[in-house]
Amino acid sequence: MRRKTVIQLLPALEAGGVERSTLEIAAALVARGDRAIVVSAGGRLLPALQALGAEHVTLEIGRKSPLVLRHLGALRKLLAQADIVHARSRLPAWMAWLALRGLRGARPHFVTTAHGLNSVSRYSAIMTRGERVICVSNTVKAYWLQHYPNADPARFTVIPRGIDPALFPHALHPDTEARARLAQQYSQLGGQGPLLLLPGRGTRLKGHADAITLLEGLRERGIDARLWMLGARQRGREAYLQELQQQLQGKGLQDYALLAEPTSTMPQAYAASDLVLQLSRKPEAFGRTVIEALSVGRPVLGWAHGGVGELLAELLPKGAIPAFDQEQLAAAAQALLASPPSLPQAQPYTLRAMQEATLMLYDTLES
Template sequence: MRVVGDVAYLLPVGGIEICTLEDTAALAARGHRVDLFFGLEGEQRRLFEQAGVGLHGPVSFKLTRRTPIRDLLGFLPAIRTVRRLKPDVIWLSRAEHVVWARLLAFAAGVELVTHLHHAPSSPRTRWLTKGVARFLAVSEFTRQQWIAAGVPGDRIEVVHNALPPGRYPVGGEEEQRAARASLGLPTTGRVITFYGRFSEEKGLPTVLEAFRRIERDDVHLLLAGFYPPQVDTSEVRRAVESLDPARVTVVGPESDVIPFLHAADVVVTPSWVDEAFGRTIVEGMSTGRPVIGARVGAVPELLEGGMERLLVPKQDADALLVAIEAVIDWRDAEPELGARCSAWVEERFPYAQHLERVESVLQHFVRG
C-alpha cells in the first residue's frame, strides 16, 4: 500500500508529531510505502529517513480568508508531487489541513482518511470534512466533540493512541539512580516530574502551588520542557524562579524523555484544558510510575476502571497535593504499584492492536 500523509513539523513539538513518526515508521516496517509532506524542517528528519519514510517539503498547508487564491496556488507543488507518487490513500494527521488534503486526494483519485488528534477548530467543520471517507479519533471524548460539530458518528472510529513496544521501558532502582545522576538530581529522597510545555494550559501553576505546600525536605521537583513562544508565560516564569533552587531542577526539552521519567517517583500532568488523549499519562505509566492527571477531556477515559485515584479536579492544588502524598512513597507502601502501572498500559493500549486497526482502515479505503 502506498500512503501519503502530512506532518506539520519535523520536530517533537507535541504528541501529534511523535505519533506520526511512530506510526509511519511502523507502517514502513510492514512493507508499505509512506511519504509525508512537511511544513517545517527539524531534528526528526533523520529518524523518518532511517525508517524509510519519504519526505517532501517544506510546503504550506494553510488556507486563509485573507489570501485564499495565493494559498490555493501554494498547494500546486504538493499536488504535482502527489500525482507523481500515485498513492493508494491519503492519511491526514492534522484535521486543520483538510482542504489541502481534499485537493490532494482529488488530484490523485484516492480516498482521504483523517486522524482526529484534537477538537474541531472551525465553525464550518461539517462542510470542510464532507470529502473525508473515515475519521480516526484518538479517544471517545474527541469523537463526541466532532459529532457535536456536525460530523456523523458512523464516520468516526475510536483508535486510542498507543506506544511502540520498548519505547518507554520500565525503570527500576538502578535506572532511577542512573537517570538522577545524569540530570544532577539528589540520589536519595523522592522526585516529582513535570515535563512538556511550561504553561498554564498544561497545569504548571497547579504543580508549583502544590509543591510549595509539601512540608517534607526530601521531595525534589524536576521541571523538564520549554516555555511556548506564542504564549505569555511571564507569570509562570516568575513562579518557577521564585522556588527554592535547592529543591527544584529545571532542564530544557529533549526528544528522549526516558531519563525524566526514570528519575521520578511520581509524574504529574494536571492540565487546565481538555486533553484529546493524554499521551503523558501512558508514557509515564509505561515506565512503571504513577501519573497524576486532571479530570479533563479524555484523561478519565485513560484511567477509568481501576486507576481513578490518580485523577484530580483541574486547577485544584489541594487535591493534587493530597494525590501526590498518597502515592509518592509507593515504593515502600505499595511496591507492586509500578508493575501495575506498566501492565495497565500494555493491557489497555496495546500498540499491535492500534497499528493493525490504522492499517486496516487505510487498506479498506484503497480503491480498486
C-alpha cells in the same frame, strides 16, 4: 495483497505528536512493502522520514495564505497516484479535499485524523469529511461529534496513540542510583523525600503553578518532596520562567524545585521520580505522559479531564483528581507516595497496536 500508495499530509515535519504519528505510520507502510509518501513543508524530522524508506514531496500546504492555492495543481497530480490520502491537519485537509474534487475518474480514499480538540468552526469542520475519521481518544471522538452534529458517527473510529514499551522499560522503585545521579547534578532534587516530575514545555497551560502549589502543600505536611519541572526552561519563555521563579521564592521553595531544559532521556527521568504529574490546565486530546510513566512503573497524578482523565480512569483511577481541586490533589499525592498503587502489568496502548489498526483501516477501505 496489492502494493498500496498512501499519501499523508501535514504542515511541516517539526517535533510534535502529529509529526511522530506520521513517521510511525510511514514506517509501518514501508515495512510491509507499501509506498509511503508524505507531503509537507519539510523540517527537522525530514531526514528521519527518509531514513525509513518513505518519500517526501515538499509543498507548503500548511501556509495560511491565499498563495497556498498555487500548490493545488501539483498536489492534484500527486494525489492521482494514491490509493489512500490521509490528512492530519486542517489546512492540508482542505488542500487535499479541493485537489481531490478536481480529479476525473476514480478518486483515492480520503482519511482524516482528529489529533486535537480544535476550535469549532467551518474551517475545522473539514476534519469530519473523511471517509473515515480517526480520533486519537474517545474524548476526541465525543468532542467532534458533539460539536458537529451533522457528521456521520459511523465514519468515526478511535485509534489511540501508543508507545514502544521497549523504549520505556519497567524500572525498579525506588531507583536509588538514578536519583543519586540526579541529585549530584542538581542539588534541589536531592534529599531523602519523594521526587515529583512534571514533564512539559514552558507554557502556562502545562500547570506548573499547580505543581508548585502541590509541592508547598506536601512540604507543609512534613514531606520532604522535591519538584522537577522538566522541559519548562525554553528559549523565548524567559518572562514565564521568571514568574515561576518568583512564585517559588515567594513560597520559600526555591531550594526544592528545578526548572529544567527538555531532555532526550525521558525513560531515565521517569525512573528517577516517585510520582509523575500531568496537570494541564486545558484538556488534552490524549495523554502520552500517562502511558509512558506507567510503562516505566511510576504512578501518575493528574486532572480528570480530557484524554488524561480518560486514561487515568481506565489505568489508575486513584490518580484522577477533579480538575483544579488543590486539596484533593495534595491528599491524593500524599496517599500515592505513602502507599504506591499496583500498576497495569501490560501496556494496552502500544505503537504496534496503533500501526496495525491504522493499516487495517486502510485495507478495509480498499476491500
